[in-house]
Amino acid sequence: MEDKGRIAEVPLVAVVDSDKKYLSRIAEALAPLYRMKGYEDTITALYGFRKQKPDLVIVDEFVPVEGGMKFVKIFQSLGEFKGVPYVVTLSNQPQKLTKKQLSTLEIETGASLILQKPFKRSELIKGISSIINKVVECRWETLPNNQKVALTNSVLTFDYFSNFYESGDVVPYGSIAKSCEPLVEAIFNDDFKEILDCVIPSPNDYNP
Numbered sequence: 530m531e532d533k534g535r536i537a538e539v540p541l542v543a544v545v546d547s548d549k550k551y552l553s554r555i556a557e558a559l560a561p562l563y564r565m566k567g568y569e570d571t572i573t574a575l576y577g578f579r580k581q582k583p584d585l586v587i588v589d590e591f592v593p594v595e596g597g598m599k600f601v602k603i604f605q606s607l608g609e610f611k612g613v614p615y616v617v618t619l620s621n622q623p624q625k626l627t628k629k630q631l632s633t634l635e636i637e638t639g640a641s642l643i644l645q646k647p648f649k650r651s652e653l654i655k656g657i658s659s660i661i662n663k664v665v666e667c668r669w670e671t672l673p674n675n676q677k678v679a680l681t682n683s684v685l686t687f688d689y690f691s692n693f694y695e696s697g698d699v700v701p702y703g704s705i706a707k708s709c710e711p712l713v714e715a716i717f718n719d720d721f722k723e724i725l726d727c728v729i730p731s732p733n734d735y736n737p
Contacts, residue, residue, distance in 0.1 A: 539564055540661050543583035545574040545592050545600065546618065551646070555587065558650045559657065569593075571600040578604060585641075585660060586615040598638060614641040614660050618648075 541564045544555050552567040559565045566581065568574035570593045578586075586604070588597040595603075597617055604610045617640045619626070626634075631643045642656045 540584040541566060541581065542585050542587060542657060543568065543574065543578065544587045545569075545571060545597070546587070546589040547592050548589065548620075551589075551618075554650075555653065558653055562654065562658070563661075571595055571603075574600070575604060578610060582609065583613060584664075585657065586613060587618060587657075588615060589618045589620055591620050601638075601640075614664065616640060616642040616644060616656065616660070619643065619645045 539562070542559055543566050544552055545568045546552055546555075547569045549569070552569070556565045556567060566577060566583070568577055571588075572594055574588075586601075588600060590597040592600065601615055601617070605613070605615075617634075617638060622645055626645055631645065634643045635641070641660045644653065644656065
């Protein structure tokens with residue numbers, strides 16, 4: 530049975546980190562875009578996951594009780610959470626890791642993203658948005674072409690706008706307006722219900 534309330538939801542990001550400063554910082558950064566639930570230890574987190582399944586998990590490598598990577602193996606071994614993407618944050622590294630080293634760690638750990646503290650707010654948001662968008666965009670292939678183009682252009686517009694926002698440059702209104710035309714047309718033609726259904730992750734999106 531389809532969850533009719535699902536369409537009104539936004540993705541839930543669970544953050545498992547004993548550092549209250551980072552929990553607060555991440556909550557502040559994600560608040561405009563996502564729901565966020567913070568946990569200071571893995572036992573509380575797993576209990577919370579069972580009450581409300583997250584769409585994505587951010588976990589610190591040294592979070593108590595058993596550490597981030599062991600916790601990942603535990604919750605991923607449970608059928609209800611299998612396939613839920615996760616991000617690992619590194620706390621105590623003697624030096625700044627290169628992008629290549631971080632990419633290697635992602636492959637070794639199975640993480641969708643590795644972030645080394647301290648990380649930039651923009652780095653966090655861009656990484657989380659990319660992961661969640663990939664899950665959602667897989668469903669767009671089944672849509673009619675006009676709806677798929679509307680959604681794809683909307684994502685490109687958002688990324689385009691974000692780049693100008695971060696740099697402080699003036700946003701070219703004409704380019705933004707042009708890329709939004711397919712979405713406006715879909716709404717005008719009353720083709721927006723399927724679009725709305727495809728912009729929120731479904732519980733089945735994470736099943737391999």
